[in-house]
Amino acid sequence: MNGDDFGYSVAAVSDGAFVDEFLLNDDQVDMFLFSNAGNQQSIEQLATTPILTPQGTILPLNAIATLLEGKRSDTVRRIDGERTVSVYVIAPKEVALETAVNTVKNTLLPELRESGAIPQSVSTRITGAADQLAATQDALSVNFLIAIALCYLLLVAIFNHWGYPAFILTIIPLGMAGGLLGLIANNAVSGMLGGAYQPFDMITMLGFLILLGTVVNNPILIVDQTRRLLAQGEALHSAVKQAVEVRLRPIMMSTCTTIFGLAPLVVIPGEGTELYRGVGIIVLSGIFVSTVLSVTFLPALLVTVLARFAPKASTSAN
Numbered sequence: 001m002n003g004d005d006f007g008y009s010v011a012a013v014s015d016g017a018f019v020d021e022f023l024l025n026d027d028q029v030d031m032f033l034f035s036n037a038g039n040q041q042s043i044e045q046l047a048t049t050p051i052l053t054p055q056g057t058i059l060p061l062n063a064i065a066t067l068l069e070g071k072r073s074d075t076v077r078r079i080d081g082e083r084t085v086s087v088y089v090i091a092p093k094e095v096a097l098e099t100a101v102n103t104v105k106n107t108l109l110p111e112l113r114e115s116g117a118i119p120q121s122v123s124t125r126i127t128g129a130a131d132q133l134a135a136t137q138d139a140l141s142v143n144f145l146i147a148i149a150l151c152y153l154l155l156v157a158i159f160n161h162w163g164y165p166a167f168i169l170t171i172i173p174l175g176m177a178g179g180l181l182g183l184i185a186n187n188a189v190s191g192m193l194g195g196a197y198q199p200f201d202m203i204t205m206l207g208f209l210i211l212l213g214t215v216v217n218n219p220i221l222i223v224d225q226t227r228r229l230l231a232q233g234e235a236l237h238s239a240v241k242q243a244v245e246v247r248l249r250p251i252m253m254s255t256c257t258t259i260f261g262l263a264p265l266v267v268i269p270g271e272g273t274e275l276y277r278g279v280g281i282i283v284l285s286g287i288f289v290s291t292v293l294s295v296t297f298l299p300a301l302l303v304t305v306l307a308r309f310a311p312k313a314s315t316s317a318n
Contacts, residue, residue: 009051012035035049051064101126109124155168171294172211172216175211175287179208180282199278203275207278207283207286208286210282214287215286215287218290219298221250222240226239236303258283262280265280266281
């Protein structure tokens, strides 16, 4: 028995040995040879494992070779001059990448250090897909700020005024908060009813970028109508009230069509909906909350601010 045959036999009775591959319905399937004990057996158990020799005799493994326990690696990798060992962690399909990274970073690594499995002298670093996740989060944050700046400058160009667009932008963070509260409420209800938990992953975060371009639609209608009425000499309180009354119908029409269009994605589970369900929850709840605030909070804000900084506009004919 040569060294290759012996190594293959030991692999077959321990970790498993690759046999061959075949095609099954156009899928390539790898075949491995395993023993019942597998890699869960001890050195003493492995030493008494029977091995078939080329001569047809069956001998225990310790009759062919001397088994010594040791710890080593086939290669020595160094990063910044330090010896490095890579450990690959593959998260289950039902666990979001961000959740898995946080679990490893905040739970697994601290427990291993407290138990002494990882000495304090050993430094750890999470790389691979985790690095890509962090880079994507940074890029998304920068893109979000750029989108807000572009949205404000576009509104300034449309209104030809620096102040009125600020009223519209105040609804953006409130709509974002509504989207986040909707996700929290969904997970709370799902936990009580035994439904699926919706993680706050990268795809779900894209819902906030979508909200950025949608929650401003309703405030634009109210602010623009108010500005037009004030320019016609209407009193402030009357202008704001009429603006809400005139624009309430188109606001409710656009809001209802959006909410009812997203409802199947959020409420009705189906194959393929798990990936984008979080986006639907964020957008649906964010639009709902922003609409309510657009017809309640925004008019009050307009009256309060304009009455203070534009007293002439608040003069009424009482």
